[in-house]
Ligand code: SF4
């Protein structure tokens with residue numbers, strides 16, 4: 001953002017606008033009336049000065065990553081369980097378990113994005129952390145590149161940690177405020193014994209420049225996340241939220257990972273900055289073939305960035321499929337409710353919101369049968385009795401719901 005003290009000879013947004021033309025720097029755009037209730041100050045709409053190009057005014061100027069196609073799995077998680085014991089009484093005996101993750105299976109191919117969505121407290125972050133072995137796994141298998149992570153020793157895990165990295169939600173607390181950016185980026189490389197330079201992860205524009213120092217590698221990392229080289233001598237507090245998240249991404253990239261777990265990386269940022277970070281992640285995925293597990297509660301992000309989506313409710317995945325399958329033909333009532341709650345700026349496209357009854361139940365008192373039945377408007381008698389098996393609709397699309405196993409004519413609760 002420009003300082004408020006700056007003076008402008010043209011459009012104030014020109015320096016940040018990817019559609020700016022010479023005229024934008026030379027003259028201030030005047031109001032253009034789109035219709036009686038809608039006006040805009042932008043040269044693109046002033047047809048007398050700058051004829052409108054359909055392509056130029058397209059709001060979705062984002063190059064979509066290639067859609068999902070099942071390739072070799074980089075990450076394959078089967079029946080993952082993470083249960084935390086509840087201690088109570090004088091002797092602190094185990095009186096129960098919080099089943100934060102209860103039988104989750106998912107897979108991601110190289111260069112693809114799986115979005116894990118659901119309400120806060122449903123266990124999404126626990127899935128991400130347990131895959132990276134940051135918290136102990138109770139049961140299940142986590143295969144990364146054919147290697148079983150749950151069976152590795154701490155030394156072996158440390159050795160492989162450069163292959164999978166995590167980007168946290170809060171860029172303010174994820175960077176050490178006492179370290180300059182140079183030290184922050186160097187620390188990760190040194191800790192994991194990463195060579196200063198890896199030809200696979202070089203920017204195309206730098207392929208002919210010899211790399212001889214850590215500083216050059218750090219300059220390159222900063223360039224990859226669209227920050228100037230001099231940023232390396234500054235401290236985290238000197239940057240905005242979006243810039244800090246770019247630094248966090250550069251730190252993750254510094255060890256040349258194959259998989260990035262992105263835990264709500266844009267939810268603490270302004271909307272305009274969110275778009276920049278998503279574009280950056282999309283560009284890095286195309287350049288380096290990174291795989292993303294993208295943890296989010298924002299369905300719009302899913303639509304933009306993901307190839308596949310898994311919907312999580314109370315520690316279990318209730319529906320998964322390609323983005324097209326799940327967003328266009330959601331089967332599970334919970335997914336349908338989440339999608340109906342997405343706001344749209346076009347009132348004609350606004351569908352009626354499906355209201356979810358009550359709050360998300362506690363993970364240590366999960367309901368009997370289908371976990372969603374106390375809040376489900378389509379619940380049947382059988383839904384209280386046992387958890388529904390998986391019903392598949394295609395090679396990639398499946399859900400757990402009795403609506404697709406039994407006739408809907410069953411007695412409604
Ligand atoms: S295209 Fe419109 S918004 Fe962009 S710089 Fe030009 S006048 Fe400003």
Ligand code: SF4
Pocket residue numbers: 332333334370371372373374376377378379380383388400401402403
């Ligand atoms: S199994 Fe029953 S309660 Fe669960 S989502 Fe389906 S209809 Fe609703």
